[in-house]
Amino acid sequence: MNIWWGPPKKFTTAITERKISWLELFYDLVYVIAISRITHHLANHPEPASILNYFYEFAIIFWGWSNGSLHHDLHGTPGIRTRFMTLWQMMTVAALCIALSSPNETIVYRTTICLAIMQVFITYLWWSVGIYDKNHRRLNVPYTVCFMISFALLIISLYIPEPYKTVLFWMVLFFNYLPPFLLHKKLVLRRSDFNLSPSMVERMGLLTIIVFGECILGVINGIDSFKELNAYIWTCFGLGILIVFALWWIFFALVADRECKPGFLKGQLFMFLYIPTLASLGIAGATFSVILDGIGKHDHNTEMAGYIFTSGLGIFIISVVGLTRMLRYTDDYDRLRRKYEKLLFACGLLLVSLSALIDHIPLVYLLLIIFIILLIIVVMMTSTWFKIELKQRLPEDQSS
16 A cells, blocks of 8 residues: 555655656646736736735745645655645645635635635645654644644634734734744754755746746736837837846856755745745736836826836845855855845845836836846856856866
8 A cells, every 4th residue: 555655755764866756847837827816916906005915925825835845845755645635735726826816805705715725734734744754743743733823813814804804814924934933943952953955946946937937928918918019019028038038047047056055944044035036026027017018108007017017126136145145155156146245235226226217217218227237247247157167177178
């Protein structure tokens, strides 16, 4: 029975150079659909209240993805149990996608029910590992207790009015993200530690790639809304694609093929930093179509979408700086990272401040300014990168 059912892999079993499975990539897609739903809703309703709701929804969706991904990374096997559990979670998230598109009078109720089901399922994932792995039984206590408290709060929220409902929702988010910090104290007392695996770091990079794809889709959707295409529209389209490509270049030049610094807390902070990174990237891609569709218009929604777009780009760059602080580099590359850290942070602040130009210059000039800023960063980083690579290879060439 164990051969075909496949009990969870033990916590103490380490697999070096684990490859990301096709099942994990398939699993990621349904979460990206959920992210796409909330980003497009924000793009169509760019208001301060919608921004706050967006970041809450993104954080709860990322919580579901990260827990399912970590469980697969630590305890996944080729057996049927892992595939069956992944299928159930995908079905739950797919139902959440439907709930997020519900009418205003039912969206809160339906979304809460879907989140409660997801909550129970993820709680079961961590609790059930203790049945098979005694070493993990004590470690999953913070997760089981906190997640059950969150489930209870979600159920209570169904029966109370606003504004208490909103307070409980934020308490749910707090308890869902609390367990790693409680577990860190346990690991310190036991004089043991846990490092984020290279495969998990790679997994988050692959998720980022899919979100970048959503950004490209946002540019394409912006063009599709026009019946007639002129040189101005095509120029905006080209600059939009170039901006996405420059962001991709900066992100993977700094983050790709790196390992997270050792330590459980550093690994968790690295994962948490992906929340603003991906959330800001998602809204930048979604709002591009809105600001492109608003060419020549001066309504409130178009202006707000422009503010969100430039702010999203800036927050993304600043978040990448935070990610680099959690990664390991060789001495040469670490000196380079520190050299460009302040420059990238200033670049992020500059992009956020460009929102002040939304009402004063044509969109094509705004996009051109953004691209030039990013291009300067790309050129400077790439030239320095090549110098380091050339310096490292020069002794090998001389010896040969």
